[in-house]
Amino acid sequence: MGIANDDAIKQFEILMEGVDESLKNTFQNMHQGYPTETYVRFLRARDWNVEKAHKMLVDSLNWRVQNEIDNILTKPIVPAELYRKVRDSQLVGLSGYSKEGLPVVAIGVGHSSYDKASVNYYVQSHIQMNEYRDRVVMPLASQRYERPISTCIKVLDMTGLKISALNQIKLLTVITTIDDLNYPEKTDTYFIVNAPYIFSACWKVVRPLLQERTRKKIQVLQGCGKDELLKIMDYASLPHFCKREGSGSSRHSRNNGMSDNCFSFDHPFHQELYNFVREQAAPRPPLKQGSFHVAFPEPDADDAKIAKTIETEFHRLEDQKDKNGLVRSLSKQISDLDIKIN
Structure with a gap:
């Protein structure tokens, strides 16, 4: 190292030897026997x-104590x-493990609607999955x-991503900030x-704002990504939306049965x-x-800037869509008028 x-x-x-006993107790729940790996993550x-990492960890431990995160399970x-x-509206699940043993977390970004429960339930569910x-x-x-295995792989399905996702920006910013x-x-x-066009358009403006270590972690794959993902995991661990081109992550998808849909409440992971x-x-x-x-933390300046950039880009795309729709409508009216005159 x-x-x-x-x-x-x-x-x-x-530095950690000097923290309060209550923080040391919740730290044990956090590191699960691997404190060094936890220090490395925060560093x-x-x-x-070191000073900034220590402050970040102590702030996190205080957040855990104040919000009783140790009891959330x-x-x-x-x-x-x-x-x-x-589960039907917050599409997240564990589909399996990589060949190196890293958990494979699937997220249906495009089809997640977050419209079946209050914000607090979605935040509670997200933290519970993190803690579990x-x-x-x-x-x-x-x-x-x-x-020691302390990291995971995430596969984000953008199927169905629309401009209406703008309504979810605030909730997603809360969840991202907590993480x-x-x-x-x-x-x-x-x-x-x-990834549809709307993602590609946003990615162009958001990518330069990300820290280099974050950019290096993100890989945009062709189509459903099956061929690339099979290099690092077995077929059984592929998220259901990667097993067949065009299957998507619809919460109503039954292509391989609901037990294979890792977002479903009926999937073994969510049952367990x-x-x-x-x-x-x-x-x-x-x-x-x-x-x-749970108390919602304030996003830092960089995260707030990224959220604002996404919001601005979505509005731009929406305006462009409206203009294109108006042009098509006028063209049709002119065409119809021309037919009537002739």
Whole structure:
């Protein structure tokens, strides 16, 4: 890793010895037996500046304590039908593992509507999947592959991405900010598949704003990306929308059965996650319907700039679409008039 980096990790460890006991306890839940890997993630997120990385980690630990994140896996979204609605509109799931043992997280960006529950339920569900990934999925993968596994691969399906996605920018900014500040450097590679024109247009203006380490992680693949993804994972681990050209990530897709649709509540991953949370909640008082409220952090200046850029680009594309529609309408009217005159 390098002498300078080793020194940074040692300095980080010394600084962490001085934090409060409550922060040390939640830190154990965070690192799951691999503290060094956690130090490295936060150092990378702050370009190996020890003081900034330490502040970032302490802020994250305080966020965990203040929002009772350690208990979030004891707070199921009830009733189950409500959780099903969340799954049908927030398309995220675990499809399998790469050949190196990294969890493969599939995200249906284009078809996620976020319109079946309140914002707090979507944030609760997102954090629960993060915590289940970090506390259950990755430790089991680490045991299986006999090495620390602390990152995942994400496959983002852009099928169905439309200008109306602008309505989701604020919610997605909240989720992204939570990840950036409290789960940094958890993704090894982002694979973009089924990218329509609207994504390509936005990518051109957003890409230069991203930090270099983030840009290097993002790969835009041709079509559904199956051939490229099969180089790093087996067919069984491919997200369902990558197994056949044009299958897409529709929440109503039944191309291979709902059990193969990793977004579905009926998929083994979501069944295991939901049952795990219900079991963790069992010793506690009877559950009442209601979301688990988490304080939404303020996005940093760079993230806010990116969100604003996306919003501006979406508006530009919408204006362009309206103008093109007006031109087509006028052309049709002129054509119709010409036919009547002749």
